[in-house]
Amino acid sequence: MKSAQSVSRKGPFDMLVIGGGINGVGIANDAAGRGLSVLLCEQHDLAAHTSSASSKLIHGGLRYLEHFEFRLVHEALGEREVLLRKAPHIIWPLRFVLPHRSHLRPRWMLRAGLFLYDHLGARTTLPGSTALQLDDQGPLQPRFTHAFEYSDCWADDARLVVLNAMQARALGADIRTRTRCVRAQREGGLWRVELESAEGDRELIQARALVNASGPWAARVIEEVVSSRSPYGVRLVQGSHIVVPRLYTGTQAYILQNEDQRIVFVIPYEQQFSLIGTTDLDYQGDPAEICPTEEEERYLLEVVNAHFKHQLTRADIHHRFAGVRPLLDDEDANPSAVTRDYTLTVEAPDKQPPLLSVFGGKLTTYRRLAEAALEKLEPWLDGGPAWTAEHALPGGDFDTQAALHDELAAQFPWLPQQQLARYVRSYGTLCREFLDEASGSEELGEDFGGGLTEREVRYLCGREWAVNSEDILWRRTKLGLHLSAAQQRRLDEYLQAQGRGTEATG
Template structure:
């Protein structure tokens, strides 16, 4: 029998370390609620790191009549741009016009709605563009002469999750990664939940309420304690190639099946292409892109680019399963991206989260906490709409000014490295670089672009336990890492391991802003 440790008490136990679980934990913690979050793997290891890396209203959902969802997402886009100016960046999108797919009047009407369904404080509005003269027309085939430009925003999705978890932790939440939900016993006023860490050590958590934010696993976790909701599991896959164009605009391409495909400038030297929407019934822990999905994405962009893309050009790919509400849609692409919250107060409260998308996670979290406010007597008001995420505490949310200041404080940093630190860590870069006055003081390079100082910071403050955690979720430096680099990083991490699930001298220590 596995060894059991002492019982842990909290007000709310959140199960699931994706964007919804992390967002709920942060909101609750900021209202003085004692929170524990458990995640069976790494933060954002599954659905929440497999998005198209966008904060957007969802232009294509207008075609399905989802005006409420689009308006809500556009409102949240503005909020997130203001609270995470380091992590979320405005991005202009070019839609080449193909008259046979959608008439120009329809696109203009859709973009007018997109511009005006919600107030825009930062982003430019849409306009028509002559692709014969605009820089974005250069990579496109000769037959495309006209297009439209509109605005949305880019995000590092996995880091968004980590920063929400960090924000929760700094307000007192316990964040337990590599910790599995084993079983639960529900009483009138208390949950008793058995959890187990990666080494098999079990402990019991006593909580006044339980939040099921397990994403694709939501119905499996219910285990008879709540009414399940019909879900549609949809796989979204993406491919990455060396950069296909030399400007900073993204593309949104219409496809023959009336779906759209994005081609996005990514990580300076690459192009991100996606996504597919395929109904999925396979194992949830190991989701992979299928060869036919790669072919589909290549064919979709080859209709537009002069230089064809093939499977041999793919340097990386990823896939994730989205737990969508089953709304009877004929195609996976048209299934709603909205969410539903179910609160069961027959005994100790149980809140179950169904659906959602990364752009609306903060609103979902706020609504979740409001649902729990009555049963748990939470009186503190909503706060996350005006509170910067960790690293976003910069004057007037002025990111360019922050980058300039970072370069002045650390003039030894190469500009590309300073830019990456600023984007990933914002004001927390000063914590990571405290006392460092030269490149040698950053420590040895463990992989291209990754020095010991950054790796140490990620291990000690951001729950990174493996090379994959660092190279693919905390950074995207895996794109440049060789097998030897990865082996060297794993050895460096292992040398600092102090015990099961603990690394460094002060794992996951709180940071001051």
């Protein structure tokens, strides 16, 4: 990994990245660490769409085995261990219980699939799968007598994006949020790119390579911004989730088989809640305007109610969200069977500067996707070697969450335990940036609710590109689940009075 001082800002950028989701920031971060000069533009907030609307999992994709996507599963399983080391604050192990339903997949098939899952990729810290004998004391209905248990990981998806952007910035990358790419054309052996800020200001940027990592907008960027023809179609698949009060005690998650052969996750979420998802529906509208449908909510409730003793109704839904997964259109009639693998294309006619476009992909494999993108651009960009596998993301420079918790508790004994636990799992060692030199809660300023203090808000606006309460409450933190409407309005008032948020400082 090269230092920021090795990045030259004179002349054109080596790379301009369109898109501030996980793939865009992953590529920008990898490139900046190889000594390349990078500018990333995102038309909204970082992780504003697909990358903050996932099931919050770093997983191999057990169900992908049914579609014979062995390469994808192998790569994803290996990445679980890498990402656990890189970001122990926002990624941690999670055990999944898979109840057996005899009229669906037979037990021998599940056992064989889990054996393959255990051994298809590198697994050094996560325990393997095991069979379970259930009794009627658990949260599942008594008709479930057998289950299997296996390992994957939970992740704070939006913070994974932000931390990659922060690391890229520390390495010299220019990260522009709320900045739209209006037009890009080749001229004089370079890309000439026109950017437009949220205030309407326009700027011309030159770059040696253009990376289109705009997710659901990938084909549109090629056609409308670059004025070219997309080599692939992007199939937009809607995935919706609901959040309900905690369904059961315990730290395990559940993976439920439905009659339509799809699966639904039930995941412990923010201490007090359970996260339920996801769905698979083809989507035709504006990706920025997506929201769950009543039909999807009904579907998720029916699947959960078919498994758990505690029965849910729509009145139990505390929060709901949906995202668009931009999948490579392989013309499969079933949205659930469309590949989650990624495809990278490079267009560079007659030795012109390259356009690399990203189609598909998943949260778990973003880092390997970034390495593959840099490999494809090697003929045009002279960067250093791959480096991201061995370097922690910002805040991840500690051994275990428990050890960091104890260290911070000794340093800040006046912090409430619940607040301290949130700092550990959201910021890791980064929380010292707004805690250091504070000797009591009063020095953190106004408490907006849920332990969100004025000093934390100032940090998020100044260092993590947060602009408004939505950025803070739903992407930088998940405190939107805990703050009342009145508390959220007070945060809005504070931000407006402070005039916060045009961009993060260096």
